[in-house]
């Protein structure tokens with residue numbers, strides 16, 4: 635599979651909106667919320683593209699040396715094939731020299747995501763009770779980038795195109 639990791643463009647918004655809708659229920663972002671990200675100086679936006687089709691995306695806020703993954707998803711048909719891990723490695727590679735830490739909130743029941751984050755070295759920092767609109771708790775997870783400025787990120791430097 636030939637994937638390209640690149641910055642999101644405004645023309646990607648509809649595809650990103652669609653993946654977001656298909657990936658999150660109560661917490662899906664509106665089109666306006668997605669458009670707003672393009673105006674925020676601290677918002678960094680990325681997609682993975684396969685033959686012209688967007689298959690994954692993420693919005694990351696970088697504020698005062700802390701990167702926060704606001705949302706991250708892989709299109710349902712593309713899950714379980716290593717895209718999420720590959721994408722997360724790219725994010726870590728990009729932010730490892732810009733931030734001391736990269737963190738995110740994840741639903742406590744979201745086992746696939748929690749397993750992925752744990753396997754990449756993320757640790758649970760704390761639980762946030764009733765964080766989501768349906769009352770579910772979030773786990774705040776983080777990866778210290780200042781302590782691991784070598785291994786994971788270096789792999790991401792190999793190429794922009796990845797054949798798997």
Ligand SMILES: CC(C)(COP(=O)(O)OP(=O)(O)OC[C@H]1O[C@@H](n2cnc3c(N)ncnc32)[C@H](O)[C@@H]1OP(=O)(O)O)[C@@H](O)C(=O)NCCC(=O)NCCS
Pocket residue numbers: 657658706707708709712713714715716717718719720738739740741744745746747749750753
């Ligand atoms: C979480 C998500 C991004 C993972 O993407 P993916 O492309 O399916 O993940 P990968 O194929 O790269 O798998 C990476 C690891 O994730 C975990 N994982 C993925 N799917 C899993 C599943 N169905 N059950 C349990 N663990 C799973 C495993 O640890 C896996 O590693 P392994 O294959 O060595 O066991 C994807 O499931 C998704 O978009 N989910 C909906 C949106 C979401 O929850 N986003 C995160 C919000 S914080």
